[in-house]
Amino acid sequence: MDTDCRPRTSAFAAPFGVGNLARPTKEMVCVEDDAENNELRDDGWNEQARDETPMQRLDRNWADLLQELRVVQTGVQLLTGFLLTLPFQARFEQLSAYERAVYLTTVALSVAATGFLIAPVSLHRQLFRRHARQLMVTVSHRLAIIGLVLLGAAIVGVVLLIFDVVAGTAAGIAAAAAALVMLISLWAGLPWLARADSAAPPRSDP
Numbered sequence: 713m714d715t716d717c718r719p720r721t722s723a724f725a726a727p728f729g730v731g732n733l734a735r736p737t738k739e740m741v742c743v744e745d746d747a748e749n750n751e752l753r754d755d756g757w758n759e760q761a762r763d764e765t766p767m768q769r770l771d772r773n774w775a776d777l778l779q780e781l782r783v784v785q786t787g788v789q790l791l792t793g794f795l796l797t798l799p800f801q802a803r804f805e806q807l808s809a810y811e812r813a814v815y816l817t818t819v820a821l822s823v824a825a826t827g828f829l830i831a832p833v834s835l836h837r838q839l840f841r842r843h844a845r846q847l848m849v850t851v852s853h854r855l856a857i858i859g860l861v862l863l864g865a866a867i868v869g870v871v872l873l874i875f876d877v878v879a880g881t882a883a884g885i886a887a888a889a890a891a892l893v894m895l896i897s898l899w900a901g902l903p904w905l906a907r908a909d910s911a912a913p914p915r916s917d918p
Contacts, residue, residue: 770845818869828859
């Protein structure tokens, strides 16, 4: 078990356009880091380590979620726009029935991903000034996860379609499988490993 002690920071108002600043106080805050028996979870840990109230934590979580959604929304909108233009290309008439089925499935996945990833904006508008920040963060978190899954499936579909048209069915399936493994590794495996590593007991140098 490690104990981290540091001066408590407090925010004070700054001039317009500068933003809130933090300054240390004389009060020391000690936070015990025990991965196996951690009693300071979420609100308790944030209150001691960040001098943060539960509402401030929700505001920070909402701001972090919006930043993540901005990154993902750009990609899914570009992908959806690209897919919607394909039927108007001259070579689209040459696609086989299988390739058209892959295309339509991919379009459906991409449009669904767009809907889920933009849904938090509509949710915020509907719950504006209703003091439902916790509900917004919880529901938007779930919408974002579903949207990421749909986006990953759409990306795999695009890879399958393009490689199938250019290099054949076998190449398309192989490329789609490789893309699926890569996305699962980066979007699910890597965060899981990072989370497991952060929860592991600290190792001392020999």
